[in-house]
Amino acid sequence: MRRIGLTALIVFLALGCSGCWDSVEIEEVAIVGSMSIDKGQGDHVVVSLEVINPSALASGTQGPIGESPVVSVMTRDEANTIPAAITSAQRRTPRKICTGLVGTIVIGQALAREGVGKIIDYLVRNATVRSSATLTTCDTGAGLLQRPFMFPLPSRTLAGLGESALASGMTITVTLCEFMARLSEPGIEPITMHTVGRKTKDVQVKRQGDEVKQTDPAVMREQPIDVDVSLDGELPPDSPILNPYKETSSGEFVPGTTINIGIAAYRGDKLVGFLDDHEARGYLWTVGRVEQGTIEVDDPGGSGKKIALGIIRSSASVKPVIDDDLIRMDVELHVDLETREAPMHTNVNNQTLVQALEDSLDALILREARATLNRVQKELKTDIYGFGNKVYRKDPKLWAELEPRWNEEIFPNLEVNIQVKSRVRAPGSAYSVANR
Amino acid sequence: MINPRQLFFIIALTRISALLVLLPVVTAGNALQDAWISVIVATVVAILFVWLGAYLAMKHPGKSLGQFSRDLLGKTGGAITTGLLAISFYVLCLIRTRLVSLVIISHFMPKTPGWALAIPVLLTAFYGAMMGPDTVGRASEFLFTVMALIIVVSMVMSYVWSAERVAGLKPVLSRGLRPVFGAAVPAAFLGLMSGLRVLALGRFTVEEHKMPKATALALLVSGLVLLVVTIDVLTTLGPAQAQAYVMPVLALASSVFIEGILERLDLVLMTAWVLGITFDVTVLLASSSILIGDSLGIGHRKVAAALFLLGVVPVSHRFTDIFVMRQLHSIPVTGIWSAAICVGTLAPVFIAYLIKKRRGGS
Known part of the structure; x- marks a missing residue:
């Protein structure tokens, strides 16, 4: 009986210790909410990650002393491959980047027209990326992610837009799993949701006494966001690339909005056109x-x-x-x-x-x-x-x-x-x- | 002692665990859409051969293969036939243990050394083998219920919440029968190795006349589960993409996302699989110990201790990796192995039994 008890003790100790090598505290993780991939110079890709700060999110804007109250920041890195770009982002992220909760993956039009095979390969090989993540193709650069609206997080807003856009009957959500099935199955070609990054002004309606004032028409679809930002050197601390969701009252900094307007049609892994409205x-x-x-x-x-x-x-x-x-x-x-x-x-x-x-x-x-x-x-x-x-x-x-x-x-x-x-x-x- | 119901649970659980995540009917061979037919073929073949084993066990109540093969074939013949099956169980036990660690390392815990995952699994198996078939039988009732619940919930969730089903199951046998039979070989082998544990556990089973039915039913039920899982995988991932995955069922589970309720179904399935494989390894170690012990006339607990110590190094070291993953479930390896078990163990014992019966023996 004593020997069996001793064996049981060893078994439980051994089972308990096996998780020590890869243990990561939740406070040390930088959760990526959404990811976007653009064409870089030559064969390079530009990877933008929306990195969430869970503790700031949990505590609202008043984070604990010593911690940033910013709920999310965006990193933007260029490299030959997606893993190399993420590694580059890791160098200036004080927490370990975790891609296990990526809900939306945005692909820029220029890259999509050249072929997304390399991206799909990375996403499939990476066991932590869920194949339930929604794939979208953005007709401007994909680097500009959604500004938060009705949700505290840009990625949640983006996911919410994807879900609510179905109510228009003019677009469709396509997951990574479905895209891959279409890519591998004979006689059917892939599609994704078509999103558009657009310059927008604050659409919030402000009540001022009896007067209801709307600051600006909601969205100006004619003005694509300029995402051609130089990646050389240090970016200024108030750069929209580093911190695109910071609210300002001056009106100088205007973050972009994503609109889900239709369907992007692929042939094989290459984008061939858009179907809208x-x-x-x-x-x-x-x-x-x-x-x-x-x-x-x-x-x-x-x-x-x-x-x-x-x-x-x-x-x-x-x-x-x-x-x-x-x-x-x-x-x-x-x-x-x-x-x-x-x-x-x-x-x-x-x-x-x-x-x-x-x-x-x-x-x-x-x-x-x-x-x-x-x-x-x-x-x-x-x-x-x-x-x-x-x-x-x-x-x-x-x-x-x-x-x-x-x-x-x-x-x-x-x-x-x-x-x-x-x-x-x-x-x-x-x-x-x-x-x- | 275990009853036929527990025997059913043990065999069904070990077969489901062995096939569930790796799903060799999809990944081995080139059956593509027709992989579901391979599941049926594999199940029928496994039931036919395993029924022979269960019949032999039924005819020799209170004895394992190690004991009644000696009665039928003599000391040397009995040792060879029993040894072949016992060694197969033991090698599978070590391979599965290593496999669990490799899968966890490659998918979730890259920095963890293999031994840190493999040795606890082997230790658990050793503990189970030391506790004996009674404990294993009782554990199977609980684990089967848990596993069944997880699989049913996972399949329902994947059906309801996963992506649009782009791929269909047609065309049937458009590339002929060869790919279908080819893909059935690894699944039939794993079914055979699960079912033939009756030759070791039969010694501890009461109501021996129910053993063939319990064994066949276990293979049938596990076959049905695998059929549903295979169809789900093929229609959701597409046959070609499913074939390209290391673990198609985990890829299927990864496509399910229910916000606020269940965000990582693949982790739940993975946990269930590790639980199931640990149980499988336990039964393999116990069966191997029983067969070797009975053949040599030694207590099976002592044999289990020796086998555990002997297995610590192989499961911890990379040199055994050559036998795992795709190689283990390849058609040549499983085909030759199945043939060796059928020709080297089942056939001689069964023929010897028939001859003895004809001569008027018991």
Whole structure:
């Protein structure tokens, strides 16, 4: 009994000690909330990390004595490879950089057009990076991360924007896992969310007595942020690169905002173009992934006004038809909507009106889906719809013959029949507004 | 003594642990989308061979292979057949121990020396082997419940919360049967090595007539679990990418993120796997000790102590790394090893049993 007890003691001691070598105190960790990767000089990459200060975050702006109250800082380093850039950032970070909680990875357009294979390889090999991290492609440089808004952390704001952007029905979130699956699976090309870094002014509405003053229009999309900051030498302490989220009252320092506006289309690991607003929704109709959003159609009653309908859900069924040398895709779209706003006196209990409304919706959705498909087929020439994958699943031997010519020759001329069946499921909470 | 239910738990738990994280049906061979068929093939093959072993154990109640092979084949023949299986168990025990340390080092704890992780696992296995099959049986009930809970929750979470399923499972057998059978070899081998522990633990099992059913059922249940996991992995990661991962199930778990509730499902699965593998190593060490002890007429606790001391150096040193990871689960290694066990242990003992039975022996 004594020997067994002694053995048990040794076992527990041994198990307890095995964690000593890699032990890291939470107070000594610099958590990276989001990461962005830009093209540097030559083959270099510029890696920007949003490094979170957990203790400052926990204690608000009043951190303990001797600690910085800044909740996060941004590091920006250039090197041949991403690990080397992170190592470079480590040299001036007093805590150990931890990439285990990276939620969003932003890739700059210039780098994305050259190919993101190297980035994906780093992210896959690094066991600490979660494959649930969202990938986005920024059409300006990716180095500028989101300023905090409604969340204390820029990365949380960025993640929140990614989630809330789905409500527009004009973009989609793509995780690292999904991107890799699309990259490796035959006949389907990768996509990411398309984000835009823009110069913005404070959009907060300030109440001053009875007067409500809005400082500036929310966002000026015409002015891309200038991220071409020299990386040589020491940056001034108030540099937006070192501390881009510091609030100032002077108005001189204006941090950027990220807007999620659409979808970035890749062919292999290279970015080939963007689909924005209605184009992006046109793509999402065809793959059945419009989950929310608003759609406006003309009032079939002839009022000359618009009726707004909320999208409840959408789905798509894609069937490849292979007949000798002819390949065709039959796509059937189902969209459920509810009325959100209609001109006064419009009674959506009227079946004739509802039928006319549904016909208008069918035509509108078909137009959006067709317009995007046409652009993707003729201009971008990348099968982000996964039509090739459908062929592969149905006839793998035929796909082996078609694969080398698919994106360049076959997909651009592929016949796609789209049928739309929209249903206005609900009138909202009233059929109409009563009026004298 | 252990009952058939505990035997079921032991075999199912060890097979799930051995296959779960590395998922050789996906990584070995080139079955790609058809890897799920490999799971079915491997399970059927394993059940067929293991059933023979369980049948032999049932026909020799209160005896392990070390004892009844001596009765059937004589001292030398019995020692050779038993030795082959016992050494296989022992080598697998050392390889798995080293494997746990390598996986933890490569993924989470790069600065920790291998021995610091391997020796505690081997110590735990030694402790379990010293406590005997009764304790192992009782532990299996608890650990199986925990493991089943973690796997079910993980699979549900990965299904609901992971990325859009880009990849499908078609096409079936488009590259022929060869890749499917190839990918089934490592999984069948691991099933065989889990199930054949009945030849050691059968000595301690009550209601011996239920042993074949319990063993076959354990392989069937573990096969079902692996089937679900394989389909989940293939459809989420894509067959080609899944094949490229060292541990596809951890990659799958890494795609799950439920903010505020569970941010690292992969760590939960990893913990479950380490728990399962430690149990697996314990059963391997105990089975090996029982077989060697019974064959040589020595108490199995003394053998376990000797095997523990003998294994401390190999599990701590890098020279054994050549046998681990992909090499261990490669088709040639597992194929030859399976054939050696079937031809060198199962076949002679079973044939000798049939001859003896025909001659009117018990």
